[in-house]
Amino acid sequence: xxxxxxxTKDFPxxxxxxxxxxTFHIRKGEFAFLTGHSGxxxxxxxxxxxxxxxxxxxxVRVSGFSSALTSERxxxxxxxxxxxxxxxxxxxxxxxxxxxxxxxxxxxxxxxxQLIPRAxxxxxxxxxxxxxxxxxxxxxxxxxxxxxxxRALATEPLVLLADEPSGNLDERATRGVLExxxxxxxxxxxVLMATHDLDLVRRFPGAxxxxxxxxxxxxxxxxxx
Amino acid sequence: xxxLREAFAAVRRAPLLTALSAAMVALALFxxxxxxxxxxxxxxxxxxxxxxxxxxxYLRDDVRSEELAITEQELTALPEVDRVRYVSKDDxxxxxxxxxxEFQELFADLEFNPLPASLExxxxxxxxxxxTVARISEQVGLYPFVEDVRxxxxxxxxxxxxxxxxxxxxxxxxxxxxxxxxxxIATAIRIxxxxxxxxxFVMRLVGAKDGFIRRPFLxxxxxxxxxxxxxxxxxxxxxxxxxxxxxFPLEWLPPEWVLFGVxxxxxxxxxxxxxxxxRYLREV
Numbered sequence: 001x002x003x004x005x006x007x008t009k010d011f012p013x014x015x016x017x018x019x020x021x022x023t024f025h026i027r028k029g030e031f032a033f034l035t036g037h038s039g040x041x042x043x044x045x046x047x048x049x050x051x052x053x054x055x056x057x058x059x060v061r062v063s064g065f066s067s068a069l070t071s072e073r074x075x076x077x078x079x080x081x082x083x084x085x086x087x088x089x090x091x092x093x094x095x096x097x098x099x100x101x102x103x104x105x106x107x108x109x110x111x112x113x114q115l116i117p118r119a120x121x122x123x124x125x126x127x128x129x130x131x132x133x134x135x136x137x138x139x140x141x142x143x144x145x146x147x148x149x150x151r152a153l154a155t156e157p158l159v160l161l162a163d164e165p166s167g168n169l170d171e172r173a174t175r176g177v178l179e180x181x182x183x184x185x186x187x188x189x190x191v192l193m194a195t196h197d198l199d200l201v202r203r204f205p206g207a208x209x210x211x212x213x214x215x216x217x218x219x220x221x222x223x224x225x
Numbered sequence: 226x227x228x229l230r231e232a233f234a235a236v237r238r239a240p241l242l243t244a245l246s247a248a249m250v251a252l253a254l255f256x257x258x259x260x261x262x263x264x265x266x267x268x269x270x271x272x273x274x275x276x277x278x279x280x281x282x283y284l285r286d287d288v289r290s291e292e293l294a295i296t297e298q299e300l301t302a303l304p305e306v307d308r309v310r311y312v313s314k315d316d317x318x319x320x321x322x323x324x325x326x327e328f329q330e331l332f333a334d335l336e337f338n339p340l341p342a343s344l345e346x347x348x349x350x351x352x353x354x355x356x357t358v359a360r361i362s363e364q365v366g367l368y369p370f371v372e373d374v375r376x377x378x379x380x381x382x383x384x385x386x387x388x389x390x391x392x393x394x395x396x397x398x399x400x401x402x403x404x405x406x407x408x409x410i411a412t413a414i415r416i417x418x419x420x421x422x423x424x425x426f427v428m429r430l431v432g433a434k435d436g437f438i439r440r441p442f443l444x445x446x447x448x449x450x451x452x453x454x455x456x457x458x459x460x461x462x463x464x465x466x467x468x469x470x471x472x473f474p475l476e477w478l479p480p481e482w483v484l485f486g487v488x489x490x491x492x493x494x495x496x497x498x499x500x501x502x503x504r505y506l507r508e509v
Binding site: 083090092108217 | 424430431434
């Protein structure tokens, strides 16, 4: 599902490479944590998988798309298969929870009559039906992250990437959001979550853990030797 | 359809920002419009002066009417010559009396008419430059019964030098004003798009096609530019009307210039949006 082969990412004028010869393979339906200190290359890895960046060396393959063969014009096809959520949610603050979702549905080609019913179903899936009419900036951090997850699900992706999704959340909201990720994973979705919070990782002993250190893959609990 | 809906929704959501962008476009194009007004009127004035450029061939008194008729035909047939007018000795004296009233006494004491008959050659517009005028004069001077040819050599040269300088100045200043207007419009549109960069981010994030993302912004840029262009026309017309009624009469811009100005506003808006959106598209 996600395959990195000898991936190096160098940002010119920014010191040593952000990633160096990183190789791993995450299979369909897997739940994996990507851990490491700040600056270890977690976000860069997610951005490479989402093809917001291209590797300087090596190849990234995601759900049939290769970083070497997918042009900028075709990235949208990959994005519909790979959802992504962020620490700072990146919602449209002046729009309601429902509108944030209908916006994502509309710009990805959902016919107008289906927009609201589908957005309502997605909000219901993340347990936020009652907040459909609330503007994003009026919601709590946990609620905003749920809306962001619902938005990421708008295109029914096969993979969900999460970049420090609990970074701005309190303990209770973190628990709720993580449960949601697990439910999604249980339904067959591949989840790759970047976090520096090892307590979070310890709560899910069954999950695969990939640890990055200064741009190198230092540990992979699921590596096939 | 989505593009149109989103473009108007964006205008509705942030009317102040759209109005400010359109106002910036309008003010930038207003300066260009004022310059156009000045340039157009200067051009018309020079055209009017240039209309007075003519070649006058003074004829000997013994010229025969048959020779004169053939000469008139030959000269009229020249592509540079618009028309040829014969001014007889008597007509010349009448004209001189009318135009030089301060010499009335002198004219009254004349025992004979000292003024020669002449042929006045009006030239086709575009053929009144010093070289053409000199060439036609030389050609006319070859007729044996032509005593002298005058066309105000120095005056024509100065007029064309003035016209040439006015053309260069207008070109340089016009290009400068247009460039400044383009930069202002680009900044205005960029500010408007900057305010909506999160939408672009989200659209890219969830997998909207680039063309789909661009279209509403391009329409918005086009709309802002066109509205700004129309306001610039209104402002320029107000300035024209004020000068016309309070200072001196002048000519309004030709309709094709006005249309061109409005379209330039729209075009600048479109191009500025294209560049601004492209920049944000690269970020995700």
